Amino acid sequence: MRAESPSSRARLFSTQPRSADVTLVTVKSYDTRTAAETLAPVTREGDTVVSLQNGMGNEEVLDGALDATVLGGTATYGANLRVDEGVVVYAGEGHVVVGDYGGGWSHEAERVAGALGGVSSEATDDMDVRLWEKLAVNAGVNPVTALTDARNGEAVEGAGDVIRKTAREVEEVAAEHGVEVEEAPRRAVETARATEGNVSSMLQDVREGRRTEIDALNGYVVESAEGTEASVPANRLLARLVRAVDRTK
Numbered sequence: 001m002r003a004e005s006p007s008s009r010a011r012l013f014s015t016q017p018r019s020a021d022v023t024l025v026t027v028k029s030y031d032t033r034t035a036a037e038t039l040a041p042v043t044r045e046g047d048t049v050v051s052l053q054n055g056m057g058n059e060e061v062l063d064g065a066l067d068a069t070v071l072g073g074t075a076t077y078g079a080n081l082r083v084d085e086g087v088v089v090y091a092g093e094g095h096v097v098v099g100d101y102g103g104g105w106s107h108e109a110e111r112v113a114g115a116l117g118g119v120s121s122e123a124t125d126d127m128d129v130r131l132w133e134k135l136a137v138n139a140g141v142n143p144v145t146a147l148t149d150a151r152n153g154e155a156v157e158g159a160g161d162v163i164r165k166t167a168r169e170v171e172e173v174a175a176e177h178g179v180e181v182e183e184a185p186r187r188a189v190e191t192a193r194a195t196e197g198n199v200s201s202m203l204q205d206v207r208e209g210r211r212t213e214i215d216a217l218n219g220y221v222v223e224s225a226e227g228t229e230a231s232v233p234a235n236r237l238l239a240r241l242v243r244a245v246d247r248t249k
């Protein structure tokens with residue numbers, strides 16, 4: 001496999017999983033359990049495993065299966081795999097944030113962020129908040145783009161109210177779980193505008209006939225609202241519609 005960026009090319013070798021001080025997990029959220037099973041025999045106490053995936057619940061799955069320290073992470077770099085050619089295309093500069101997914105300072109996160117070399121990265125002590133913030137953006141923007149076949153900018157112009165409402169619900173569910181997310185609707189709309197030309201990851205999945213990550217996004221919001229005071233009709237509807245699209249594949 002080859003990786004291409006404007007400034008460099010790298011060759012990646014696929015190998016059997018091996019023991020490593022730090023492992024970055026970058027599979028789709030629905031493959032996290034399988035990835036955890038693959039990693040279990042080769043990870044030990046003292047190792048660090050970082051989820052750099054979208055969606056929620058990935059860290060808990062990894063933590064449940066591995067002896068290692070599991071960290072949460074968000075990544076806004078863009079990369080696309082051209083499967084037939086085995087080429088990863090670098091699609092845009094972003095930023096990586098790593099931290100204890102339950103919140104609090106983590107020396108392992110500091111070590112990982114420092115080791116990422118040329119990648120723009122930082123460790124944070126509020127990863128729990130960052131994960132819910134990213135969820136609010138992805139739960140608001142991604143299904144709307146996927147269901148309307150619109151780029152992020154078009155989606156916010158055509159259905160900004162739906163994006164706002166969905167993000168607001170995520171904020172309410174986060175609050176029920178003791179996590180304070182501020183201005184989720186504004187954040188979702190601003191992110192969509194800032195990335196107006198993007199084909200969201202979910203729309204890419206739908207266009208390519210791949211399964212989406214809806215379960216770890218709006219599906220997670222609906223599940224997390226159960227037994228709380230939060231009401232999540234927009235997330236419930238979007239999850240149902242995107243799952244219906246998933247079933248057609």
Ligand SMILES: NC(=O)C1=CN([C@@H]2O[C@H](COP(=O)(O)OP(=O)(O)OC[C@H]3O[C@@H](n4cnc5c(N)ncnc54)[C@H](O)[C@@H]3O)[C@@H](O)[C@H]2O)C=CC1
Nearest residue numbers: 026027028029031034035038052053054075077078079081
């Ligand atoms: N591609 C991007 O620009 C960004 C992706 N993300 C998130 O990162 C995660 C991965 O996304 P992509 O790289 O786009 O997905 P992808 O589908 O292009 O790559 C995932 C790869 O993991 C492999 N895989 C699945 N199970 C495995 C296992 N058990 N062991 C080894 N390999 C396994 C798959 O064969 C696939 O090649 C998703 O949660 C996505 O939302 C987040 C930010 C940006």
Ligand SMILES: CC(C)(CO)C(=O)C(=O)O
Nearest residue numbers: 141195198199200201202
């Ligand atoms: C922020 C956004 C919506 C940018 O496209 C994204 O993270 C995604 O496409 O999954």
